[in-house]
Structures are given as structure tokens and as C-alpha cells.
Amino acid sequence: MLGKREVTKGEMSEREMGEEYQRIVILTGAGISAESGIKTFRASDGLWEEHRIEDVATPEGFAANPRLVHQFYNLRRQQLLGDAVQPNAAHLALARLEAEFPGEVLLVTQNIDNLHERAGCRNVIHMHGELLKSRCARSGELFPVGGDINVDDVCDCCNLAGSLRPHVVWFGEIPLLMDEIYNALHQCDLFVAIGTSGNVYPAAGFVREAVAAGAHTLEINLEPSAVQSMFAEKRRGLASEQVPRLVGELLSVNSMTR
Numbered sequence: 295m296l297g298k299r300e301v302t303k304g305e306m307s308e309r310e311m312g313e314e315y316q317r318i319v320i321l322t323g324a325g326i327s328a329e330s331g332i333k334t335f336r337a338s339d340g341l342w343e344e345h346r347i348e349d350v351a352t353p354e355g356f357a358a359n360p361r362l363v364h365q366f367y368n369l370r371r372q373q374l375l376g377d378a379v380q381p382n383a384a385h386l387a388l389a390r391l392e393a394e395f396p397g398e399v400l401l402v403t404q405n406i407d408n409l410h411e412r413a414g415c416r417n418v419i420h421m422h423g424e425l426l427k428s429r430c431a432r433s434g435e436l437f438p439v440g441g442d443i444n445v446d447d448v449c450d451c452c453n454l455a456g457s458l459r460p461h462v463v464w465f466g467e468i469p470l471l472m473d474e475i476y477n478a479l480h481q482c483d484l485f486v487a488i489g490t491s492g493n494v495y496p497a498a499g500f501v502r503e504a505v506a507a508g509a510h511t512l513e514i515n516l517e518p519s520a521v522q523s524m525f526a527e528k529r530r531g532l533a534s535e536q537v538p539r540l541v542g543e544l545l546s547v548n549s550m551t552r
């Protein structure tokens with residue numbers, strides 16, 4: 295239910311849930327895809343427990359052993375393309391918000407899966423890249439990928455073997471479309487982070503930008519994130535339960551106040 299919320303000491307936002315919003319920015323992380331069967335990064339059984347980040351998620355790791363890095367992302371891609379991985383109720387609710395909310399909604403995801411798009415979202419920024427695309431390391435040209443990428447694949451633009459890499463932002467690289475994201479953050483009146491541990495910047499710093507813009511800030515996560523103290527409001531629980539509830543609230547407030 296929407297309603298007035300007690301404002302606790304230390305909260306920085308003057309806005310709160312229950313208002314009519316016009317410009318919403320939503321940041322999603324691995325937690326939103328966890329219930330679709332995709333592993334998160336920092337859980338005890340997470341991807342970074344099984345692999346060294348330096349080996350599989352840095353330009354240096356790729357230069358040292360491209361075969362290993364391709365294998366790592368090929369496995370992720372095979373899993374994503376399997377029948378078992380489907381959008382969950384949280385992805386579907388965000389697609390409904392995008393379709394029905396009368397103001398602006400920008401969805402920024404750190405996830406490289408395509409579950410937001412498969413749920414029906416159209417306006418998605420993949421700031422850490424996309425698993426279903428490859429990139430020519432020489433020209434930057436992007437190509438759709440429906441299977442494995444291998445070290446001896448010949449690139450369509452430069453006709454050379456070995457120049458294709460996963461279209462994934464690695465540690466030490468700059469995330470994509472940052473100007474567009476910061477512009478939206480500086481104008482938003484509601485910022486919601488869903489299923490992200492707040493360990494990786496610049497995404498973990500978005501809440502600070504939104505607070506500076508005067509937005510209401512809400513964290514939806516199973517547990518407190520590393521930047522939870524920056525959020526005016528926190529909701530703990532499964533994304534598949536919390537996100538449909540939030541979307542219902544946002545759409546009902548808006549239809550009441552229009």
C-alpha cells in the first residue's frame with residue numbers, strides 16, 4: 295500500500311513514495327535475474343567464487359588467455375539461450391511500468407542477459423554490455439551472436455581471426471552510455487536500485503547523483519547493499535515479489551492523480 299512513510303533521521307530525500315513521479319530511473323543488478331536461474335556474482339555460490347575476476351573479466355585476462363575468456367562467456371550464453379532461463383515477475387513488472395507509466399522511465403541494467411527485453415522492455419541501457427553481441431576489438435563494430443565465439447572466428451568487418459571479443463565491459467574499462475545515464479539521473483525524481491550489491495562503481499554511485507538531484511531513492515534487495523545508507527527507503531525481499539508491488543503502487547498513484 296502506498297502511504298506516508300516515517301522519515302528517519304539521516305534521510306536525505308525530501309520526496310517519498312506516494313507522490314506522483316514524472317521521471318524514473320531504475321538500476322538493476324544480478325539479483326533481478328537470480329530467480330530466473332542466472333547466478334549472481336558475489337553470493338557464496340556466485341560466479342566470482344568460482345573464477346578469478348582478473349582471469350575472465352579484464353582486458354589483461356583476455357590478452358593472456360582468450361580461449362578461457364571465450365569459454366567463460368560461451369557457457370553463460372549457452373545457459374541464457376536454454377529453455378530454463380525465462381524472465382521472472384520482476385522483469386515483467388518493469389516492462390509493464392515502461393508501457394503504462396505516463397512519464398519517463400529509463401531502465402539501466404548492469405546485467406548482460408536479455409531478460410528485460412524478453413519481458414517486453416524497449417528502453418534499456420546495458421551499461422556493462424550484452425552477452426548476445428560480439429565486438430570487433432579493432433573497429434568497435436557490434437555483431438549479434440547466437441552461439442559460441444571462438445578465438446579462430448573471422449570478423450566480418452576486418453576479415454581477421456582473433457579480433458572478436460564479447461561485448462562485455464570488463465574491469466578497468468569504462469561502462470557504456472554514461473553521459474545518457476548521468477543526464478537521466480540529474481533529472482529524475484525517483485531512483486530505484488534493484489538486486490545490486492553496490493560494490494561496483496560507477497553504478498554504485500548513481501544513488502548519490504539521484505539524491506543530489508532531489509529524487510526519492512529506494513533500494514530493493516534481499517540484504518542491505520554496500521551503499522544502502524544513501525537510500526531514503528529500503529525494501530527487503532525477493533525482487534519477484536517487491537518489484538510487482540512497487541509497480542502496482544506507482545501505476546495506481548499516477549492514475550489517481552492524473
Ligand code: OAD
Pocket residue numbers: 322323324325326328329334335336337340351404405422463464465488489490491492493494514515516517518519531532533534
Ligand atoms: P552482485 O552479485 O554483486 O549482487 C547481487 C545482489 O542481489 C546481492 O546484494 C543479493 O543480496 C541480491 N539478490 C540476490 N537474489 C535476489 C533476489 N531474488 N531479489 C532481490 N535481491 C536479490 O551483483 P551486481 O551488484 O549486479 O560486472 O554486480 C555488479 C557487477 O559486478 C556486475 O554487473 C558484474 C560484476 O562484477 C561486470 O562483470 C563488469
